Amino acid sequence: MQVVVCVKQIPDPASPSSLDPDTHNMVRTDDQVLDDTDRYGLEVGLQIAEQTEGSVTIVSMGPTGSMQGIRQALAMGADKAVIIDDPALAGSDALTTAKALSAAAKREGFDVVIAGVESTDGYSGVMPQMMSELLDVPALTFARKVELDGGSILIERQTAAGFDVVQAELPALLAVTGGVVEPRYPTFKGIMAAKSKPIDTLSAEDVQTPNNARQSIISVVPAPAREGGTIVEDEGEAHLAIIEMLEQAKVI
Amino acid sequence: MATWIFSEEVDRAPSGASLEVLTKAATMGETAVVYFGNGSEDVFAVLGAHGAGSVYHLTGGGGLPAAETAATLADLIDAHNPDAVLFAQTYTSRDVAGRLAARIDRPVISNAIDISLDGGCTVTSEIFGGTQIVETALTGEGPYLVLIRPKSFVAEETGGDAPAVEAVALREVGHSGSPRVIDNIVERAEGPALGEAAIIISGGRGLGSAEAYQLIEDVAAPLGAATGATRAIVDAGWVPYAKQVGQTGKTVKPDVYLACGVSGAMQHLVGMKDAKIIIAINKDSEAPIFAVADLGIVGDVHKVLPKLAEALNARSR
Numbered sequence: 001m002q003v004v005v006c007v008k009q010i011p012d013p014a015s016p017s018s019l020d021p022d023t024h025n026m027v028r029t030d031d032q033v034l035d036d037t038d039r040y041g042l043e044v045g046l047q048i049a050e051q052t053e054g055s056v057t058i059v060s061m062g063p064t065g066s067m068q069g070i071r072q073a074l075a076m077g078a079d080k081a082v083i084i085d086d087p088a089l090a091g092s093d094a095l096t097t098a099k100a101l102s103a104a105a106k107r108e109g110f111d112v113v114i115a116g117v118e119s120t121d122g123y124s125g126v127m128p129q130m131m132s133e134l135l136d137v138p139a140l141t142f143a144r145k146v147e148l149d150g151g152s153i154l155i156e157r158q159t160a161a162g163f164d165v166v167q168a169e170l171p172a173l174l175a176v177t178g179g180v181v182e183p184r185y186p187t188f189k190g191i192m193a194a195k196s197k198p199i200d201t202l203s204a205e206d207v208q209t210p211n212n213a214r215q216s217i218i219s220v221v222p223a224p225a226r227e228g229g230t231i232v233e234d235e236g237e238a239h240l241a242i243i244e245m246l247e248q249a250k251v252i
Numbered sequence: 253m254a255t256w257i258f259s260e261e262v263d264r265a266p267s268g269a270s271l272e273v274l275t276k277a278a279t280m281g282e283t284a285v286v287y288f289g290n291g292s293e294d295v296f297a298v299l300g301a302h303g304a305g306s307v308y309h310l311t312g313g314g315g316l317p318a319a320e321t322a323a324t325l326a327d328l329i330d331a332h333n334p335d336a337v338l339f340a341q342t343y344t345s346r347d348v349a350g351r352l353a354a355r356i357d358r359p360v361i362s363n364a365i366d367i368s369l370d371g372g373c374t375v376t377s378e379i380f381g382g383t384q385i386v387e388t389a390l391t392g393e394g395p396y397l398v399l400i401r402p403k404s405f406v407a408e409e410t411g412g413d414a415p416a417v418e419a420v421a422l423r424e425v426g427h428s429g430s431p432r433v434i435d436n437i438v439e440r441a442e443g444p445a446l447g448e449a450a451i452i453i454s455g456g457r458g459l460g461s462a463e464a465y466q467l468i469e470d471v472a473a474p475l476g477a478a479t480g481a482t483r484a485i486v487d488a489g490w491v492p493y494a495k496q497v498g499q500t501g502k503t504v505k506p507d508v509y510l511a512c513g514v515s516g517a518m519q520h521l522v523g524m525k526d527a528k529i530i531i532a533i534n535k536d537s538e539a540p541i542f543a544v545a546d547l548g549i550v551g552d553v554h555k556v557l558p559k560l561a562e563a564l565n566a567r568s569r
Binding site: 013017019024036037040093094095098099117118120123124125126127128129130131132133134136137138139140141142144154156157158159160161162163164165166167168169172177178179182214215216217218219220221222223225226228229230231232233234236238239240241242243245246249251252 | 347352354378379385430439488525529530537545547549552556564
């Protein structure tokens with residue numbers, strides 16, 4: 001089975017983020033990491049490929065930088081990477097990104113396209129659904145468990161009160177939540193093998209996606225900060241301080 | 253401005269989050285609700301009371317509704333030209349809004365906490381853990397599509413009459429609309445939903461193990477509280493995604509938020525910093541959560557929580 005997994009390189013979430021004061025685009029250093037969210041989708045994709053003797057292609061959009069995140073995905077076991085890297089697409093919104101990634105997925109061919117439900121940095125949370133519409137396939141979203149059943153996919157779809165068991169025939173798009181599987185760590189062999197795996201780079205023209213930005217940031221201002229309060233060291237009685245606070249709040 | 257609000261049925265009523273958005277929209281001009289669900293006189297009366305001028309009631313469909321709903325909405329938009337279509341940011345609304353945006357080739361802004369439809373469309377959202385507030389203008393042709401985070405507005409009955417209801421059959425879309433819902437499992441046996449709870453007890457990595465999440469449940473039970481979680485322990489597979497509070501997850505505004513073994517990463521703070529009272533328990537006195545906590549306990553959750561549960565149980569006996 002041909003699996004396409006969407007991944008994103010993002011600024012390290014552990015270091016402080018900033019916006020470019022002129023363009024208001026997120027500042028992207030060369031040193032980017034694989035969005036942790038994407039490790040779940042990639043693991044699901046690798047498992048599907050293993051079960052079906054298929055292959056996994058990762059598709060990604062954005063400045064490649066040091067390629068650290070792409071290399072990590074290849075080291076985990078993806079066979080190939082396709083990256084759309086074009087300065088013309090800087091600051092793209094979710095729809096432009098969905099168009100470019102969909103075009104790349106179509107170029108590669110797929111039985112299933114996999115993405116995380118939202119990225120860690122932009123978290124618009126609608127990109128996979130946009131792709132499903134552009135690719136004209138069912139979207140199995142908010143999947144917290146995935147099972148392949150012949151030519152169809154069965155998922156547990158998160159709902160507010162529990163989950164739905166949902167089934168769809170392939171081709172389909174799958175959007176997975178964190179915790180859906182336990183992602184593997186790259187092995188030494190995987191890291192070495194990643195160095196010789198093919199990486200295709202595409203331009204905006206290759207995927208026929210112009211940057212059609214239809215939103216502009218008017219202002220960015222600091223939010224009012226919340227103040228800290230009393231700090232108590234627990235010496236065996238700290239639960240009483242909590243109860244006192246709950247009483248003051250009149251919730252008990 | 254003609255504003256449409258998408259509303260989906262939950263427990264035989266319009267979703268609470270969609271009523272929040274409807275209440276806000278009704279203050280900005282003419283409104284119509286696009287309603288997905290069985291519907292009833294009661295349902296439509298509730299929509300009217302929250303300011304719905306009219307209702308398009310989408311009927312039919314059997315599987316996951318997003319593809320058919322988006323296609324039908326696109327047809328309705330084509331026929332009636334609303335200025336904006338607003339969605340509460342729930343799972344199904346995200347599916348519908350994403351598909352609709354691609355179908356009609358309009359951008360969608362997510363994670364809005366406020367919106368102004370004065371001539372154009374300006375949306376307010378929070379970034380970087382809620383430390384920065386961003387205003388974005390949608391330019392270009394409408395309709396403007398916006399997903400609004402639950403709890404951004406308060407749902408209020410403004411006393412409107414029952415609205416006119418037009419039934420609209422969902423359009424067949426072939427393969428895209430084919431996912432079947434085979435089973436529906438309710439896991440939340442008792443207690444309030446995370447979004448509605450007055451008290452939330454939340455756990456993070458500091459719990460140390462999936463099993464230790466029981467300590468959170470044990471404190472929540474006597475309080476009638478909801479239970480939440482950080483992204484870290486959802487990613488670790490300890491608890492499902494529905495419990496996740498934060499930027500990628502739910503925004504909550506309870507009276508009391510008790511964060512246990514939660515470090516206070518930006519990702520988490522944005523989802524709970526507007527709680528009236530924040531109490532935190534953490535072993536690390538330097539944890540960022542203490543900077544926003546009204547009461548910070550430097551201590552071990554494994555010691556403090558059992559005592560707290562015992563004391564609360566003793567009170568309720």
